[in-house]
Amino acid sequence: MARRYDPERRQRLIDAAIRVVGERGIAGLSHRAVAAAADVPLGSTTYHFATLDDLLVAALRQCNEAFFREVGERALLGAPGADLAAELARFVEETVSRDRPRAQLEYELYLAALRHEAVRPVAAEWVDNMAALLTRWTDPVTARALAALTDGMCLQALLTGRDIDREEAREVFARIIGKPGRDC
Amino acid sequence: MARRYDPERRQRLIDAAIRVVGERGIAGLSHRAVAAAADVPLGSTTYHFATLDDLLVAALRQCNEAFFREVGERALLGAPGADLAAELARFVEETVSRDRPRAQLEYELYLAALRHEAVRPVAAEWVDNMAALLTRWTDPVTARALAALTDGMCLQALLTGRDIDREEAREVFARIIGKPGRDC
DNA sequence: CCGCGATGTGTACGGGTGTACACATCGATG
């Protein structure tokens, strides 16, 4: 494999793309904007990423990896056996209130799959990763439902600008999981 | 109030905007595209809607009204007292599989609130309307949870291109509602 | 009936965009 003059050029472009989307939204994503943010000439962006969809996919994939690496490392949901409903409630509440710009960025990339066919497989990966993660605590059906409810809660909060009531969230998560000691 | 030469000009522009977003996505929404779709000169769009956000808000508001008018007229969720979980499962399954383009359009406008501050109040109305509707069957907390889960399920299906398992959906909705005859 | 504001129309300008392409430069390979 031939080495590049700037072996990290591609990576820097992805980082720049994420920065651009974070600041100006997907609508502001352009070869030129990324080139400027990465401090490289225009031709370099078009060389490494022929279309904007390529950039979008690379950016979402990187967010995806970063997110689940963090979740894995920091055990964002506590150890298996912990109170999953409470952990999920904490997670959505913090996602929405603590680092809102980042959540908006991640969701914007994720939701781009609605219109951009090319992004769909990566969005599917995200969904599957989240479900797989939750399967450590519960069965697959419940895991998928928890993932969906998490998305719904975060999005409604982000879209309306409201905060999340952590206790209310915990209660609802618990209902899906099923209260321990009862047979429903 | 002074009557217009074309009293329905504004309305036709909104319809055209919805058509444009449906065909080309929000990224393809422009004064020119709307003018062409409505068969009016460019200046007319800018006169009635100075900014694109104005158009976006008007379009979403119209979708919002149309949606809840339909829900109200056709009793999309069945009469109060019906099996709400089953009705919701049917609803999400049909939303995703029957008229997918329309669902994509509605969600694209709705999700625009992530980036467009101006759209946020209308998105909030949508959330509130959905919750208020569900309050006919259940308490407010459960209603909000059902609305969030509905969004999450539809979105995950639309984003990944997958279908919804109606029976699985019913089961999960039922858990949030709480099964009748049992005390959980 | 006349004037004025609301509504409608056409055009032009400056700026941003994707894309293409010719050229420069490097690393590996023979």
Next chain:
DNA sequence: CATCGATGTGTACACCCGTACACATCGCGG
């Protein structure tokens, strides 16, 4: 060291965009 493909660079083109603005046209109030 000659060569060739991969990588990097600069520029130019055609296109679409929001915006502004001058002008036309209509309806209503005085």
